[in-house]
Amino acid sequence: MTLIREDDLIQSIHDALQYISYFHPRDFVRAVAAAWEREQSPAAKDALEQILTNSRMSAEGRRPICQDTGVVVVFLKIGMNVRFDSNRSLQEMIDEGVHRAYTDPINPLRASMVDPPIGERRNTGDNTPAIVHTELVPGDRFEIAIAAKGGGSENKARFTTLNPSDDLVEWVVRTLPGMGAGWCPPGVLGIGIGGTPEKALLMAKEALLSPIDIHELQQRGPSNPIEELRLKIHERVNTLGIGAQGLGGLTTVLDVKILSYPTHAASLPVGMIPNCAATRHLEFELDGTGPATFEPPSLDDWPDIHWAPGPEARRVNLDTLTREEIASWQVGDRLLLSGRLLTGRDAAHKRIQQLLESGQGLPEGVDFTNRLIYYVGPVDPVGDEVVGPAGPTTATRMDKFTELMLGQTGLLGMIGKAERGPETIESIRRHKAAYLIAVGGAAYLVSQAVKKARVVAFEDLGMEAIYEFEVQDMPVTVAVDSHGESVHQRGPAEWSMRIAELRHTLHQNR
Template structure:
């Protein structure tokens, strides 16, 4: 086979364009699966969450703005033909590695002026934990294969899905299905279901995890599989897991309902006779990936989905989505009247804070030092927004997983007069006990509906810890921001993945 040259600049441009493309376009098969889940859903909170995901998808596709504020860590899977060569004539230091080309593409895509993406990568994980500023480096996997082309799969994987990854070394006689199903309640809803669950079986421990993640990028075809008899053990296990997991009733955003997983994907590999490695990795409601083939004829091009896919999706939530709440006049008595499951529309002044800001606030409280912001009778929203463009007050600003802030809740509620917190997914026992003791409330917004939520933000400014970038404390002025009461002042909860909290 003849050797084929592929320009380094074509690799960079193709990956950068792919990252921009997937930031605002859902894969068509994923969108159709969400639409089917919405049509079949009968549980009102889950149905409302699915509608928000669909509206958000439509808005992002139209505006070319990110589906989720967590614009992901870039994963690039290269399958490079042995007879393909990278031509890097414009680079004086010699031919750059595939890692270097991917890093350059990520930097260009995430700092694009027209659609900036949030930088979430940090270096020095055991020390300084400083944001790299441009979301580099990419996570690169390279496979050398026969041929003279370069096949590339690009994915932007959010932290909410990866943090819920699970691995076990089972005994060969153990039930894979039982182990996987038993993991789901403990995974909670921080991975923003419904989504696809990837499963890796066999190989070595690291192979199993790799296969679980890679399997996520196969087409969704569970609807077809369910119409026919399974052809092999993989099909049988996919069907069994699909039925058993959805029967758990976790549902969209953990709010209950019919659909927790849209599909189950499985890859397997030969392994040692004494081993049965099993790994699972979920894909969230902000599913983002695409693939392309470079043959030496230029960079890849990406065709937008058919706009008709969103014709039956409304442009906005109905105004009767919930009871109106004025955050500027919020009282403890008002908060105490809310009950788990109530839908609210928030208007007024809202503060934001995530992990790093919470740590600083906790340190100040421990030292009896004044806080940079007054939290009395206020609400905190757990978000790290994307930078705004044009006339936006803020870029996509969806919720982050609340449980990471649980350990800070007792001190914040007891010492500051904070009335409410807003995030995504369930809370743990420590936070629920603190909320009940303080007679406050925890509200959830829909993870994966970041651009829709940002439409409720009329103004935004940094008020503390500006050195933290997207983790700084912002002050938002919001109008009709949709949320659900997830934990009320009595300790009542709406999520289906929670431990029972004993009375005290």
């Protein structure tokens, strides 16, 4: 019989969450590095370079890879001979580990969980509760797999029930472009096939815990139908040309992982969930002899890549920015922003809307006239930091507020990640504004550009408060220009055609 002490489980959960907050899995780093080496799209290559540089910086500084430090998901396999020395439930012990990890003063992690999920949506303050899945298995082993899944990738989960005769590959290829770039590609696709609807989605989530090994599979060839399916989906998805951050390029997914389960003869349930550029997971065992120990990876595992802005990047003074200058920007231009900007996410936009509609006006100290807003919820700073990791959140969620902000506040433009919807693009064009993107998955790198930060409104919203940032050479790309051109439309369209041409040329030369 294995006896697991309460303190050992709590400490292991704490240590594991801290570890994955700043150390990417080795297989992920190698896969992104390989994608960077073969990438031919300049925009995608630059984004991959920022992701890899950010990954190394986070490993060295032991600070979060991404400002969205994720919802904690735990898979437990508990031997039926395992016993626990505790008066708490498993959920309570794991939540205590999460609480300690996310409130650790040395490396505090962002609390993102809200309760209740509708209505007031108050932040729980420590990222609890975790999502815990438990399976009882024979024996005396206690296996734990833990992940921290960001909201951008979780929001892109998809489910369908196909007819048994339908083409699953075609469904994936048809569905994935509609997921947009909010999941911060490139990443891994987890797919669950069979069972029931909830089983398919659970398998899709669990499949993401497997190591990236598609290149080994390509070299040796498939040995069963599931491996054959992985190769087909991987190849077809990467021909879409979506690329890193949705900018257009050769690599959209690094791997495709699939789990399956028997299902009803009339059904083919399929769940699909992506992992993002902040892939975070760890697997370990407890044997009753103490907490788990995690060996830090060697920095030699990271490629010798250090991102720096190219000579083509244009410097922009935010404090003197005008619509005339914005009109000179073209989609795809790379900019370095310096000066003051305001921040705001979903909750702040909702309050602004309520204040404006009630006639109260904006809070004192909040003036968007001739300014940009950055969609961000930063991690709390430590030591001499001005702000913790502060990468962009998915801008699409703010589409419903864009006309209000551009039409009534004097706002010149927005900074976020991922695409904007057609009505928002039209609003940007009509108001001669612009939408810029920072690289999702480069939060620690981006935060180095923030030289001053202060809360100016809605402090009770925590990470969703409105901050004023003073930035120096913050790297962004023009994603929607004042004419309504969108890089997320143009880039993938261009690169899907280029990939088709490359494949045709390769076929002819064989």
